[in-house]
Each structure stands twice: as C-alpha cells, then as structure tokens.
Amino acid sequence: MKIETFALQDLADPDGVCFGCGAKNLHGLRIKSYWDTDNIHVVAAHKPDAHYVGWPSLVYGGLISCLIDCHSNWTVMAYHYRAENRMPDTLPRIDCVTGTLSVKYIKPTPIGIPLQLKARVEGEVGRKTRVVCELYAGDILTAMGDSIFVRVDTGHLAKAAHNILL
Numbered sequence: 197m198k199i200e201t202f203a204l205q206d207l208a209d210p211d212g213v214c215f216g217c218g219a220k221n222l223h224g225l226r227i228k229s230y231w232d233t234d235n236i237h238v239v240a241a242h243k244p245d246a247h248y249v250g251w252p253s254l255v256y257g258g259l260i261s262c263l264i265d266c267h268s269n270w271t272v273m274a275y276h277y278r279a280e281n282r283m284p285d286t287l288p289r290i291d292c293v294t295g296t297l298s299v300k301y302i303k304p305t306p307i308g309i310p311l312q313l314k315a316r317v318e319g320e321v322g323r324k325t326r327v328v329c330e331l332y333a334g335d336i337l338t339a340m341g342d343s344i345f346v347r348v349d350t351g352h353l354a355k356a357a358h359n360i361l362l
Contacts, residue, residue: 203228204238204270208277208284216266227263229270232314238271240313248307255305260331263313264341265297268327271315272345279321295324295344305331305338315341323347 205217205228212218217227229240242263250256269292276290277283284290305311315329329341 203230204274204284205229208273208289214266216262217270225259225262225266227266227313229267229274229313231274237314237316238267238274239315240267240270241310242313243310244307246307251304253307255307255311255333257299257301260301260305260339261297261299261341263311264299264315264329264331264339265294265343267313268297268315268329268341268343269294269345271327271329272317272321272325275317275321275325276347290347291350292325292345292347293350295346298342300340300342301338302340303336303338305333309333 205212206219209218211220213221215221215224217229218224219226225242227240227242229238232239240263244255244259248256248259272292273290274284276292277286280290312332313329314332315327318326318328324344324346327341327343327345329343330337331339331341
C-alpha cells in the first residue's frame with residue numbers, strides 16, 4: 197500500500213521523457229512509484245496493454261525487464277533522497293542509471309492482470325547501490341530483478357555519450 201499522494205516521478209521529474217516512467221512520454225508506460233507503508237519498499241502497479249504480449253496471453257519478457265529496471269531506478273533514487281533528508285522535489289536533483297540489470301523469470305506472467313512491483317535497496321546507499329525488485333501478477337511472484345544503480349550527473353553523462361558518437 198502506498199503512503200504518498202504524489203508519485204516519486206511526478207515530484208522529482210514532472211517533465212520526464214523516459215519510456216518507462218516519463219509523464220511527458222505519450223508512447224511510454226508512465227509507471228508511478230510510491231513509498232510503501234512499511235517505509236522499506238517502493239511500490240508500483242502497472243497493467244500492460246494487450247499489445248505487450250510475448251507468447252499468447254503472456255506478458256512480453258522485455259516489458260517485464262523494463263518495468264523492473266525503471267521501478268528499481270526510482271527505488272534507489274528515493275533511498276538517496278531519504279538518506280539526504282530531502283524530498284524528491286528538491287534541488288539538486290538526484291539521478292541514477294542502471295549499471296547492471298539481472299532479471300529472473302520465475303513463472304509466466306499473464307497478460308490482462310494488474311502487475312505489482314515491490315523493490316528495496318539491499319545494503320548501503322552509495323554511489324553504486326543494489327536494488328532487489330519483485331514483480332507479482334496478483335499474489336504470484338513471476339519475476340525478480342537484482343540490479344546495481346550508479347548515481348550520476350546526467351548532464352555530464354549525456355555530453356559524454358554524444359562525444360562518443362562524434
């Protein structure tokens with residue numbers, strides 16, 4: 197159960213364009229992440245549209261990976277804000293990127309059922325931080341993510357990426 201009225205994404209990045217969580221990406225998933233009432237987990241819900249099918253009547257595995265990646269990233273950023281005793285709508289903005297993403301597909305995930313994501317930081321909150329994320333279809337655990345996220349300056353990151361392409 198969530199405890200905040202506003203999603204982390206809406207507070208920290210209301211003009212976001214990310215495919216997974218950007219409010220301004222009209223073709224994206226627009227997931228919303230919230231602190232859970234246990235104050236340990238960050239939770240999100242998403243019901244995939246029928247065109248995100250992999251095998252007949254099952255959710256495409258790449259979409260599951262995308263949901264876990266994006267939600268885990270917001271989990272680590274939420275933990276960073278909390279570690280600094282700041283709200284997500286304060287500056288300077290905290291940004292993290294995926295360092296590694298590992299997804300374990302446990303059971304088939306049926307299409308047409310709301311999915312629940314539940315993530316937490318495992319260990320220390322630092323420049324590199326581990327996040328464990330569970331994905332449920334109803335009460336059934338269907339996938340797990342185990343990832344490392346790196347805190348970055350996205351302006352510097354974008355400039356470096358464009359310099360590589362030149």
